[in-house]
Amino acid sequence: MALVNEHFLKLPGSYLFSEIAKRVNTYKQANPEQKVISLGIGDVTQPLAPVVIEAMHKAVDEMASESTMRGYAPETGYSFLINAILENDFKMRGVDLDADEIFISNGAKSDTGNIGDILGVKNIVAVTNPVYPVYLDTNAMAGRSGIFEKGLWQDIVYLPCSPDNDFVPAIPSEKVDIIYLCFPNNPTGTTLTKKELKKWVDYALDTKTLLLFDAAYEAFITEDDVPHSIYEIEGAKKVAIEFRSFSKTAGFTGLRCGYTVVPKELMGEDAAGKPIPLNQLWRRRQTTKFNGTAYIVQRAAEAIYSKEGQKQIKDTINYYMENARIIKENLEQIGLKVYGGINAPYIWVKTPNNMLSWEYFDKLLNEKQIVTTPGVGFGKSGEGFIRLTAFGKKTDTLEAMKRIRM
Numbered sequence: 001m002a003l004v005n006e007h008f009l010k011l012p013g014s015y016l017f018s019e020i021a022k023r024v025n026t027y028k029q030a031n032p033e034q035k036v037i038s039l040g041i042g043d044v045t046q047p048l049a050p051v052v053i054e055a056m057h058k059a060v061d062e063m064a065s066e067s068t069m070r071g072y073a074p075e076t077g078y079s080f081l082i083n084a085i086l087e088n089d090f091k092m093r094g095v096d097l098d099a100d101e102i103f104i105s106n107g108a109k110s111d112t113g114n115i116g117d118i119l120g121v122k123n124i125v126a127v128t129n130p131v132y133p134v135y136l137d138t139n140a141m142a143g144r145s146g147i148f149e150k151g152l153w154q155d156i157v158y159l160p161c162s163p164d165n166d167f168v169p170a171i172p173s174e175k176v177d178i179i180y181l182c183f184p185n186n187p188t189g190t191t192l193t194k195k196e197l198k199k200w201v202d203y204a205l206d207t208k209t210l211l212l213f214d215a216a217y218e219a220f221i222t223e224d225d226v227p228h229s230i231y232e233i234e235g236a237k238k239v240a241i242e243f244r245s246f247s248k249t250a251g252f253t254g255l256r257c258g259y260t261v262v263p264k265e266l267m268g269e270d271a272a273g274k275p276i277p278l279n280q281l282w283r284r285r286q287t288t289k290f291n292g293t294a295y296i297v298q299r300a301a302e303a304i305y306s307k308e309g310q311k312q313i314k315d316t317i318n319y320y321m322e323n324a325r326i327i328k329e330n331l332e333q334i335g336l337k338v339y340g341g342i343n344a345p346y347i348w349v350k351t352p353n354n355m356l357s358w359e360y361f362d363k364l365l366n367e368k369q370i371v372t373t374p375g376v377g378f379g380k381s382g383e384g385f386i387r388l389t390a391f392g393k394k395t396d397t398l399e400a401m402k403r404i405r406m
């Protein structure tokens with residue numbers, strides 16, 4: 001029989017969302033007359049922008065004719081999309097990148113997971129706590145995390161984020177090789193200012209640490225001193241890979257498109273200490289294991305960069321951020337301590353009376369018929385918090401807040 005990758009056997013199982021579903025279903029079965037509202041979903045609910053739908057219809061028609069049909073896409077993306085990205089996501093923010101530093105993909109979840117393919121197993125990895133679980137689980141699968149014990153991976157360095165440090169992680173006191181940073185942050189909804197992110201870049205330059213910067217929520221930034229790209233910080237091209245996604249920016253969770261930036265200046269090293277460009281390794285990885293994002297989807301992504309497209313996606317983001325404002329204000333008015341919701345569609349709420357995350361989850365489900373996400377599901381430092389999302393319908397969000405206030 002084939003041997004399995006035993007690192008998979010160390011994974012604790014995707015307990016969080018299945019446990020939420022189980023508790024919600026139990027409640028619904030016992031109380032079929034009650035309308036349950038979910039503020040727990042991490043998925044968008046608003047339709048795609050009209051420019052996106054138009055672009056896809058047009059691309060579908062091209063596929064119907066011999067002279068315009070497209071077969072395999074270039075593995076790293078069509079230049080029409082890469083050029084739109086370079087111009088709009090970077091040049092307009094003062095960042096110059098080359099076309100061969102952008103790698104179009106089917107999303108940031110797979111890229112943040114797959115990036116480990118080009119990195120050695122012995123690297124010491126640091127993550128914030130709480131954290132997006134993909135970073136941890138993919139490192140565990142590769143054998144970089146050790147064993148999972150009492151809620152912690154033994155070989156991972158955790159950087160706690162809490163009200164005590166305003167959710168700004170402290171620079172690790174021990175030497176690490178790779179650090180995942182996600183700002184604006186899922187799940188806490190908090191972010192870093194330019195000054196704070198600069199500390200991380202300077203530290204990485206000093207210590208030759210690789211930063212894996214997940215900017216999936218950059219489109220939700222409303223404050224001026226918050227960087228949209230890590231490359232807005234001088235020197236970052238030497239230390240950082242950046243992940244972007246159209247999922248939250250433009251509602252592409254079901255279409256699938258994202259991209260990863262690997263600057264040519266960015267080096268890793270071999271066992272002998274010889275510098276190796278990570279751009280070349282990622283190109284090799286993608287051209288071997290990935291066969292490109294669908295032409296139709298890349299045309300859809302391109303469409304959001306037109307003037308009309310930018311306005312349309314901004315309208316949807318504003319719709320979600322209005323929900324975030326409604327949630328934040330209402331919860332503050334009833335005396336809860338609330339974080340996030342200004343530069344991200346997530347609101348991170350301290351439970352009242354030091355309740356555990358799951359206790360408060362159950363209370364809101366049973367007494368207010370509201371589904372949330374227990375903070376402890378994102379790591380030990382999330383205990384005593386719940387996460388609410390702004391991705392629901394406005395009417396549901398308002399109704400949920402009315403119930404909470406009663």
Ligand SMILES: *Cc1c(COP(=O)(O)O)cnc(C)c1O
Nearest residue numbers: 107108109132186216245247258
């Ligand atoms: C939603 C999300 C992504 C985007 O994932 P896709 O695969 O592009 O849909 C990436 N990182 C974080 C932290 C997210 O919450």
